[in-house]
Amino acid sequence: MHARLHAVVAAAAFGLAGAALAEGSTMDEIARYREMLAEGNPAELLEAKGEELWKKPRGPNKVSLEQCDLGLGPGALDGAYARLPRYFADTRKVMDAESRVVHCMVTLQGFREEDVTRNWYSKPGQESDIEALVTYIGGRSNGAKIDVPARHPEEARMAKIGEYIFYRRSGPQDFSCAICHGQEGKRIRLQELGKLTTQAGAGAAMGNWPSYRVSQGAVWTMQRRLIDCMRQARWPEPKYLADSIVALEVFLQKTASGTVMQTPGIKR
Ligand code: HEC
Numbered sequence: 001m002h003a004r005l006h007a008v009v010a011a012a013a014f015g016l017a018g019a020a021l022a023e024g025s026t027m028d029e030i031a032r033y034r035e036m037l038a039e040g041n042p043a044e045l046l047e048a049k050g051e052e053l054w055k056k057p058r059g060p061n062k063v064s065l066e067q068c069d070l071g072l073g074p075g076a077l078d079g080a081y082a083r084l085p086r087y088f089a090d091t092r093k094v095m096d097a098e099s100r101v102v103h104c105m106v107t108l109q110g111f112r113e114e115d116v117t118r119n120w121y122s123k124p125g126q127e128s129d130i131e132a133l134v135t136y137i138g139g140r141s142n143g144a145k146i147d148v149p150a151r152h153p154e155e156a157r158m159a160k161i162g163e164y165i166f167y168r169r170s171g172p173q174d175f176s177c178a179i180c181h182g183q184e185g186k187r188i189r190l191q192e193l194g195k196l197t198t199q200a201g202a203g204a205a206m207g208n209w210p211s212y213r214v215s216q217g218a219v220w221t222m223q224r225r226l227i228d229c230m231r232q233a234r235w236p237e238p239k240y241l242a243d244s245i246v247a248l249e250v251f252l253q254k255t256a257s258g259t260v261m262q263t264p265g266i267k268r
Contacts, residue, residue: 043135043212043219043264050136053129059109068104070097070137081141082261085250087152094158096249098223099241101133120240121224134221135210138263145260146207148253155250158243162251165244166196175233177248202252203259211265219264222249 054065070080071088085096091103098120105111122128150159169176176182181196195201209222220228226245231237238244 041212041264041266043210043266046132046135046219047139047264048136049127050132050134050139053133054136059105059111061108061110063108065101065104065108065133067108068101070100077137077140079141079144081138081263082144082146083148085148085155085158085246085253087154092154094152094154094246094250096222096241096246097134097137098130098221099246101130101137102241117240121221122218131210131219131221135219135264138210138261141261142263143260145258146203146253146256148250148257150250150254158247158250159254160251161244162247162249165248166251171234173234175235177229177233180229180232196252197255199255199258202256206252206256207259207261208263208265208267210263211267213267215268220267 057064067074069075069088069090070077071083071086072078072080081097084100085094087094088100093099095103102113102116105116106113116130119126119128120130122131148155150156166177166181169179178197180193184195184201194205196205206222209225210219211225212219223240223245226248227238227240
């Protein structure tokens, strides 16, 4: 686990080292990355907490999540995240890891959806069970190849919708995802934006989430990442677990298919 972690962090620090030549303030970030490197990824704590939450009988029904079906059968976790989002016959919906965990907490454990999703992301002093669970589930795909061919008609439809959203310009600034993420080497200030339209680019992005964000001091899930990017595009903020987010995930995971997951990651 540690060799992998060091490789991820070293790559992040190396990327920033080039930028530091151009601007001094980036040095602070490098210093923080060095600290992280010495201490390990804080996301690993959350991963452990997620495992506990997964295995513990909870909710009105007092059962664990161990029978939750993430697409590979009840309880089958290894490599499941790398194959999401996918179509689920029981809900007749294409679901990502986060919507499926919420579904299991509601259907197996008997929680109410609004209670489960109220704290879908952590704030200072307030942890999020979903964040921990998804970090654990993601970690169980570490080293697995992303494999979202989107062959089922519903998956193919979502991939198309995701692609459409990615390229569609709208909002007060007439932004699209592609404006920021459609070119090699594009930066805002000194942040690498990442080209998400190639297999390598999408893989480098998708394969590291959930990720500990050094700039935020918190682990972010893919839902949070994409909802925040909608905000960056000055678009109306979608609801947590919205179909538009899942559609973007299908499109990006399909593009990233064949690349290997290294998660939890560390990102700026
Ligand atoms: C105004 C520019 C901008 C727009 C528009 C934008 N993003 Fe982003 N995106 C960013 C920035 C900045 C980051 C974070 C880079 C960093 O912090 O290092 C980011 C990060 C990401 C990441 C994570 C990349 C990685 O390497 O892990 C994904 C995935 C992503 N954006 C997808 C999208 C999608 C999908 C859309 C359209 C809904 C979108 N973005 C719109 C600026 C933008």
